[in-house]
Amino acid sequence: MGILLVAGSVAGTVGLVSARDRTVPMYVAREDISFGEPVEASRLDVVDVRLDGTQEHYLPAEREPAAGTRASTLIRAGELVPLRGLGLDDGTTRKPVSVRLEQALPAAVVPGSRVDVWAAARDRSANAYGRPEILLPSAEVAAVSALESGFGGASGTVIELLVDDGRMADLLAALANEASVTVVHNPAGGGS
Incomplete structure (x- = not known):
């Protein structure tokens, strides 16, 4: 009976920890990307991060930037790539x-x-x-x-x-x- 209680407790704890540890692969800038510079997969790294429901604001690693995408703001090295900071060649004045x-x-x-x-x-x-x-x-x-x-x-x-x-x-x-x-x-x- 004691073994079943310990096994159930361990299984519950493992299940709870793995449910709370939900990470998603996202792009981060490998180097500073200045305004107007191209944003290409070769200038990005992929990291697993836990965003707790805010991932829709950042570029996911499952989706490469579209051809012609440029930074519409400064994106610093190591930062997640914000979708609001991306635009196409004709997207800014x-x-x-x-x-x-x-x-x-x-x-x-x-x-x-x-x-x-x-x-x-x-x-x-x-x-x-x-x-x-x-x-x-x-x-x-x-x-x-x-x-x-x-x-x-x-x-x-x-x-x-x-x-x-x-x-x-x-x-x-x-x-x-x-x-x-x-x-x-x-x-x-x-x-x-």
Whole structure:
């Protein structure tokens, strides 16, 4: 009788553990995949993960990305591939634009984060700048790099932003007219 109780207890425990340990094979990025880059099976690894009902938001390993699929956001190495971060060649109107900044950026401004871009128009008659206005709310950062101080003394930061066609003219006009551009980290930023 004791042996039957122990055997039943062990079988119940094994059944309970195996029922709770449900993993599914999913794709993860083998390397960072930047905005606009192709998302192909050769750039992905397969891992077994337990997602508890959220697997519909990620690319399953049983389904390869469609031909022409590109990243519509930054996908970091080791991250699950989000379906919302995938698009086809014609699926986005955002384009990367480089903006040179004199000031340093906060450490939180990294590829994939969101920033608000402010610009103050240059008033040549007064040799000053006007009141800053927001040009790009919640723009996604594609890349950040430091400018090295060299023979010409140029230093600062270059930030690459993903800008929608509808906002492009305002940003380019501000840059062409030598407006003072400031980038502010926006931790609550959503899609723009």
